[in-house]
Amino acid sequence: MRFKLPQRTVVLIISALFFSLAFEPLPFWILSYFFVPIFAASIRGLGFKEGFRSGYVFGVITAVLTLYWVVYVNVVGVILMVLLHSLYYAVIGGLAGEATKRYGRAGLWSLPILWVAMEYSRSLTQVSFPWQNISYTQASNIAIIQLAELNGDAVVTFFVCIIGLILYFAYANLRRMILSSVLFITAIVLYSGAYIWGVTRIHPLEPDFSVAALQGNIPVNEKWQNGKADHNFVAYDELSAQAADSAQLLIWPESAAPMYLNLERPYISWIESIARRENVDIMTGALYMTRSPEGVRKYYNSAFFFSPDKGMLPTPHNKLQLVPFGEHMPYAEKITAIAKFREFVKERLALDISDFHPGDSIVTFESHGRKFGTLICFEVVYPEFVREMVNKGAEFLTVITNDDWFGETAGPYQHFYIPVFRAVENRVWIVRAANTGICGIFDPYGRVVAKTQLGGRTYLTGKIGPPMGDTLFRRHGAVLAKICLAMTILGGIILAVTRKRYV
Structure with a gap:
């Protein structure tokens, strides 16, 4: 599936809409499995710069549609949050765009790794806001979310991305009927297997x-x-x-x-x-x-x-x-310029940013x-x-x-x-x-x-x-997320140092 630039923009917007509609309180969690192939089609072959821009636009649209309510807390905070939050999606779009420009459709298999890595990295700094995880779209899909016991909600995000990519390749190969059918069946079998496994994990409880x-x-x-x-x-x-x-x-x-x-x-x-x-x-x-x-x-x-x-x-x-820009100004205690900006916001703009420790x-x-x-x-x-x-x-x-x-x-x-x-x-x-x-x-x-x-x-x-006992996640923590982040950093370095070969 290849699109010209205006078409890509429309496709990107559709993917952002599907992603946004999949979250609570709306009952459309199934859309999360379809936004992935649509997003993949919108950034395929763009290269880093165009992919970065597309990812950023995707981030802004989804932030406005799903996180608009943050404006009730702090207007300046929500603007800063949207601008910073969208950078994570920009990185996904940039790296996936560059990978697909060099390696074609095969580069799309980086998406599950990139998405898990970016979701995890959103939780690591003082400006962290790990809210829009793909996994959270599945909150009402009880059987599938049992996957989270294995290595956290990152497993659910990874699973949704894999199913979405298989659907992408199934649709992209419609002219090759046998291959397309095999891919559709693979997606169904993989989802059904995870669903059945999830059902078997649920046992009677005795609350007391x-x-x-x-x-x-x-x-x-x-x-x-x-x-x-x-x-x-x-x-x-x-x-x-x-x-x-x-x-x-x-x-x-x-x-x-x-x-x-x-x-x-x-x-x-x-x-x-x-x-x-x-x-x-x-x-x-x-x-x-x-x-x-x-x-x-x-x-x-x-x-x-x-x-x-x-x-x-x-x-x-x-x-x-603490909530960034609401309960505290990130890094204000370490960077004088940020501390001065906080005081400006509080005194001149009469906006509240708390000073909690x-x-x-x-x-x-x-x-x-x-x-x-x-x-x-x-x-x-x-x-x-x-x-x-x-x-x-x-x-x-x-x-x-x-x-x-x-x-x-x-x-x-x-x-x-x-x-x-x-x-x-x-x-x-x-x-x-x-x-x-x-x-x-x-x-x-x-x-x-x-x-x-x-x-x-x-x-x-x-x-x-x-x-109910121990879990792999309790014992080992977010191993999958950390591996994906390490692979993303390594992959980004490789793409950067080999860039001249593909320019």
């Missing part, structure tokens, strides 16, 4: 520990107003009283206590009194501030744990993975003899970070978030389904508490056992169980 996720539904512009703290606490006090009869652990969402909680003794006492009154453990999101002997203050987005007998534990879990280490809590880890909002998108938390003893995970920033957009739905993969990768239960929804319980197979609707003041109760 009662939890509740609280959804206060307090608007973000109201939550942080002076004098509103009591209003917030009354809401969660009432929800706690309703949910406590059916739960041993109550999970309040991110910043449910909208203050530097460690400095507010009256509100600490309030939560402690709820825990004693209801005889239940409570975990809540709040802010945390420390001050060094020299007077230097550090601010954290944190999770605190309370028990009926011990009250508040002194050590919270401080969020380690990342935590120093993972902290786990224990409720009724069961250790658990807490992922604060954005932390759930980092597979190896979650793996580290589980390997440090967490028997189940909680996710606390405040998605009210994103309104009634696709954002809260996309965010809701990401824990599906963390559950499968580590074979653990996950409980999610969100201020305005969606709260949910995920079993170790990535199935949504229960969930609330977006919006409304409510709570969710249910039972969870112990972890």
Whole structure:
């Protein structure tokens, strides 16, 4: 399949549309298998420069269509995020375009490697935003996502790309009927085999520990107003009283206590009194501030744990993975020019960029003899970070978030389904508490056992169980992703040093 430049642009746009429509909350996950061959056709033989441009355009289109909701948080941040985020797709387009210019259709087999490498590399820096992974389009395809236990969600991305490429070659060889038929059958057999294998991995569960996720539904512009703290606490006090009869652990969402909680003794006492009154453990999101002997203050987005007998534990879990351009300005602490730009944005443009510090280490809590880890909002998108938390003893995970920033957009739905993969990768239960929804319980197979609707003041109760045992991903980490990244770097170097031969 070869196209002239105007046709290529149309084909590229179609591939970007297919990719964007495959994500939650839309039910079109099957489109992810077809965007790959269309994208392959749009960049084939372009060379590095044209491929780079095409990949960048693809990245901008998909970012605008799937990540538009980020604008509700920070306008400057979303512009910077789109511009930087699109560079990853530009690299895919550039390297695949150059590979196909030199080696023809065979160069397209680099796409699965490039895509996995770029998805992984998006998680490695302070500007990381690993959100648009191809694998996430399969969140509702329960049998296929069981592949994630092998080596993380990268395996699912790789699988979708392979199926898509086989379909590309099947269509490209339609005139060779036998070859085309064999390729179509190969795609069907490969998909069916993975599907059947996934079904066989699912076994009966015996949940035995009662939890509740609280959804206060307090608007973000109201939550942080002076004098509103009591209003917030009354809401969660009432929800706690309703949910406590059916739960041993109550999970309040991110910043449910909208203050530097460690400095507010009256509100600490309030939560402690709820825990004693209801005889239940409570975990809540709040802010945390420390001050060094020299007077230097550090601010954290944190999770605190309370028990009926011990009250508040002194050590919270401080969020380690901060949202770039929202919770912090990347590299501002190392590069003076960036720090000055941050101050300009805050003072001259009156736009908010928080100055949170990342935590120093993972902290786990224990409720009724069961250790658990807490992922604060954005932390759930980092597979190896979650793996580290589980390997440090967490028997189940909680996710606390405040998605009210994103309104009634696709954002809260996309965010809701990401824990599906963390559950499968580590074979653990996950409980999610969100201020305005969606709260949910995920079993170790990535199935949504229960969930609330977006919006409304409510709570969710249910039972969870112990972890389902070890996985290859838990033991070895993201080996496939690292191999693909190494191959991409090596391949890029080879293409660069041999460039003159093909000019």
